[in-house]
Amino acid sequence: MATKTESLTKETLLDWYRELVLVRKFEDQCHHQYFEEKDPARKITGVYLHLASGSEATHVGAVKALGKDDHVITAYRDHGIAIARGTDPKRVMAEMFGKRTGTSGGKGGSMHLADRSVNFWGGYAIVGGHIPLGVGIALKEKYTKTKNAVLCFIGDGALNNGYFHEAANMAQIWRLPIVFLVENNFVGMGTRIEESSGQTQPTKRAIGYGMKEGPSIDGQNILEVYNTVKAELDWARENGPVLMEAKTYRFEGHGVSDKLYDSRDDLKAELSVWEKRDPINVLRAHLESSFKNLDKDLAKIDAETTQAVQEALDFAIASPAPDYNDLISHVYVGM
Amino acid sequence: MATKTESLTKETLLDWYRELVLVRKFEDQCHHQYFEEKDPARKITGVYLHLASGSEATHVGAVKALGKDDHVITAYRDHGIAIARGTDPKRVMAEMFGKRTGTSGGKGGSMHLADRSVNFWGGYAIVGGHIPLGVGIALKEKYTKTKNAVLCFIGDGALNNGYFHEAANMAQIWRLPIVFLVENNFVGMGTRIEESSGQTQPTKRAIGYGMKEGPSIDGQNILEVYNTVKAELDWARENGPVLMEAKTYRFEGHGVSDKLYDSRDDLKAELSVWEKRDPINVLRAHLESSFKNLDKDLAKIDAETTQAVQEALDFAIASPAPDYNDLISHVYVGM
Amino acid sequence: MSKNLSMRDALRSALHEEMLRDDRVFIMGEEVGRWNGTHKVTRGFFDEFGPERVRDTPISEMAIGGVAVGAAMAGLRPVAEMMTINFALLAFDAIINHAAKIHYMFNGQFTVPLVIRAATGWGNQATATHSHTPEPIWAHFPGLIVGCPSNAYDAKGMLKAAIRDDNPVLFTEVIALYPKPSQIPDDEYIIPIGKSDVKRQGDDVTLVAYGRGVEWALEAANILAKEDIQAEVIDVRWLRPLDMSAVLESFKKTNRCVIVEESLPMYSFGSEIAAQLQEAAFDYMDAPIKRVTAMDVPLPFAREIELMALPNASKVVKAVKEVL
Amino acid sequence: MSKNLSMRDALRSALHEEMLRDDRVFIMGEEVGRWNGTHKVTRGFFDEFGPERVRDTPISEMAIGGVAVGAAMAGLRPVAEMMTINFALLAFDAIINHAAKIHYMFNGQFTVPLVIRAATGWGNQATATHSHTPEPIWAHFPGLIVGCPSNAYDAKGMLKAAIRDDNPVLFTEVIALYPKPSQIPDDEYIIPIGKSDVKRQGDDVTLVAYGRGVEWALEAANILAKEDIQAEVIDVRWLRPLDMSAVLESFKKTNRCVIVEESLPMYSFGSEIAAQLQEAAFDYMDAPIKRVTAMDVPLPFAREIELMALPNASKVVKAVKEVL
């Protein structure tokens, strides 16, 4: 990795560690409330729920690289991104339960989190649909002559969609400040990248648009993610779009209705390899090799994150469901 | 040009020459019947008519490179392609007039010529829409294990459409026998390639799909077009898709409602440069440098092509218009 | 002889029989192969028929639509799966401007014997982007056939008809109906395109529906029967071509009609049925024709309010009482 | 004071005024800039406002739609031109699943103050792929506003309302009406979203239309007037939100209605109007409600047969006589 790295304090690294652990526990809790929970009042329901366990370093690291006035937009695998961007986990959890206190008032669900107050422009469930939206946000920044940039996550599977193609080209001809970060987990639902993509090195797709071919990085290493994304955002502010890739993995299969690891031995085998590169362990190893006497810090983080998730859950469950008035409001502005 | 060239007989070259001249005169006649003709019964009407004068070497040369069982598909700039593929110019002209004897019974118009009997799968008016169709035809050939290939013309402007992206990638993952021939006339309507495309070298787009980057050739030179396309078709039969480019120009502006050359001085200047590379003159110069005493041959071609276009026109004008029964037939098969 | 099969398995058996019968029939779409199909309709097909005939595609709906059209024109008989009808919105042009127009536009030179299968329906917290039931929208356009079965038995016969037909067919399958069983005869049967079906007889009111609407209509009919109100339930099955004969015949007897659909209210299924009925049977109208539809909102995630927006049998009962 | 302006120039002047008034308003689309617009509505804008505010795009309808949505969410007010509504079919998902859903789905956090302009209509031998008038299809979906003016005066006031509104608006402009003039006041005026208009008063029959249908309805009314039949002509102007008040009021007076539209007949404009009318004004119906629409075929190139498929005033007259 050629990028010059920032020197990061112990505090910062512990803070990131906390977030990785928090997000993982959040995802695990969602999993539990969906699959194990028996009490209907405490159950997460609905046909879609996409966990991102395994990809925390990519999500948290990239989001931490954003400035306050920068922007982030993504697809439906969005819980960790909301949390990393600073949205209260309580409100994120409440959205999982479809509660009025959720980030989208219970109307968006897990796939459609968003928090305007922190420039998190949402998760989107139509594969590729958010990519031009991100480009449009970047257009606004260029139009109004700021130096703010947009971070747009893209799944490896989404690269094959027309939305990506048209939006990437438009971003390039207009030299818009956007970093397209391919979250390459090597699979979309059950289709491997080699099965879906003629070009299996995502950054090479930049050539088709005359765009900067950004780096291809280890998405399990939050330091590498943070440093690279930060550098590319800065490049994008001045010069225009970049296409970069973080290699990562999803430990939980595609979504809740997913039986992938029952049915594809090759993917099961691959998973076990990636589990050895758990992003939490990668950062923990780095911390332990850099600093001494972390046990107390780590124990505190463990306790705090457990508590935060528990509080989020309690909050979500205690929150009111939306009512008829919510059902019919916000169809139009001012009507 | 690295491709090994076929040795071509005088007869073949004169035959091609005849076709270039025939297509040019056909286009000129269309122009005349649309703009100059006063008699309503002899007038070409309608809002769309896209002439391809200037691109004859690309159209005729590439189509001549096809085997009898190969296939060709294109966009709306399709007159020369139909004629080169062997469709009777009478039936092509009749379609311009919306006559029942036209290639599409007068129901398709100039943008929707097609002739199933010679594997010309049509002109299509939705930019990019025909590209996946071409890929589907190639899929059929691979599925049924023939060695037939598909030639798919693509405008430079169409490359920015999602259809191209999705279809190109699909052709590559399935290794289908198709040559994507970018007919690069450097403009789509009034938008120059530098204004519309982040990547201005069309063949480089192949990299985004892991596809063979084919040659970039002089589309004004029919020998080069023929030899290259033939070689790429043969490659595609065995190996899968290729993306290649022929550099050419349209002498008549985009379509009949086009005032381009009144309004853009840069394009007017560009046109005058390209007119010096008229494909008819390029082949004529080659013929004259290769063979002696062509005057009689060329005069004969001149007379014959004038007559052929006149006959086509007479045929078209004399042909019956479709009637109510045509209006309501072929909405469905068998209903 | 017959078997009890879920709609999922009835569809699977239709596909399976047609794949065996005609090797021009092949399947393409996202996750249809190695993943066994998102809705498991193609379970086991990849292993049985191999990757040439069961083709996993990238997430490329425009190309799934367009490539299938080209393959169909060239002589194959693709069954392209769109996973859900929501994603077919990305293939709108491929289906409407290509599949549905090519036969006409080229004056019959080409045919497009294509089936686009897509799961439809909502009520499962799939949210606004994933809860479309836009069959009527597609059926606006001539050149396309649009069908949506209401039960496993019909599903099998209709899908076989769709695959054998030489026209492009949009075939939607209500997700909520996938697990529901019918008795499926072992012997082959076909349910012809463009034929509606009387699902229940009655003299007091005509209920017109398709897809899941039929289920609500039948439920409502059972409730009404307890009050001695006999509803006739007509399943149009195909939104295009639309067969109004049974509807008209019934209406001339009952003089009252309620239309039931899972779709949105405006410019939709109920609009067309009501418009045709009042025109063709004006003299038989004893009451206004009512429509029971989804509420006119994007669909929300939260279960409580999503269910409020969904049609159901008691809404149908209420509407019937208004016209009696 | 007023000027005689074609609808083209009236639209141009609306855009021009809004561009001057609010520098968040910008234009994007194919050929809108250097080419001065396919239909010349943006003539001169590129020179006047420059390439930042008048943005030529590639042939990328999905991105035109989606990028405009993002820019609108972020605070700009894009006017995105789709060249023709036919090409907007490629942006169906961007408009329906994004523009129209985002305000609701995120519970009001974002607004999408976006106008999609698109030329619509047929009758110019543009053939099957280029002859859509699918306004009713788009208007099926809540969250979107859909408007289509019938004359230059309305066009200006409606477009200004659309640009100032905070909701996504699909604004279609009938190509055949571009050259037709109205008197346009020099003073600014706005025609509010969701308000229909009585274009002609009469007691004998109600004609309901939008866009070019209004022209045919008015022509028919003039013909009918010679036979002393007075038609009331209602221009709904906005298909969504649909204002039925004037239609209902008129129908309660005339008890007869013919609906006129350029679109295809099935699951369309006339379907919804007829369905609503018979339900809301059943007691006032003296005859079946009739619809005059395009024929139910893909549109052909040949002029003779294309014209057969097009609605016209004499078809309207004929329908009126059937209901009198």
Ligand SMILES: Cc1ncc(C[n+]2csc(CCOP(=O)(O)OP(=O)(O)O)c2C)c(N)n1
């Ligand atoms: C347009 C569209 N097509 C299909 C789907 C169904 N679908 C949801 S997620 C997904 C896979 C996406 O894969 P990728 O982009 O790699 O993201 P990942 O799930 O790996 O994070 C598919 C096919 C969809 N939501 N939208």
Ligand SMILES: Cc1ncc(C[n+]2csc(CCOP(=O)(O)OP(=O)(O)O)c2C)c(N)n1
């Ligand atoms: C999807 C779509 N968008 C826009 C148009 C309008 N249009 C017709 S031709 C054209 C330009 C195409 O340029 P190119 O592909 O370079 O082909 P050329 O005309 O130069 O042969 C455009 C924008 C269309 N027909 N279809």
Ligand SMILES: [Mg+2]
């Ligand atoms: Mg992936």
Ligand SMILES: [Mg+2]
């Ligand atoms: Mg071009």
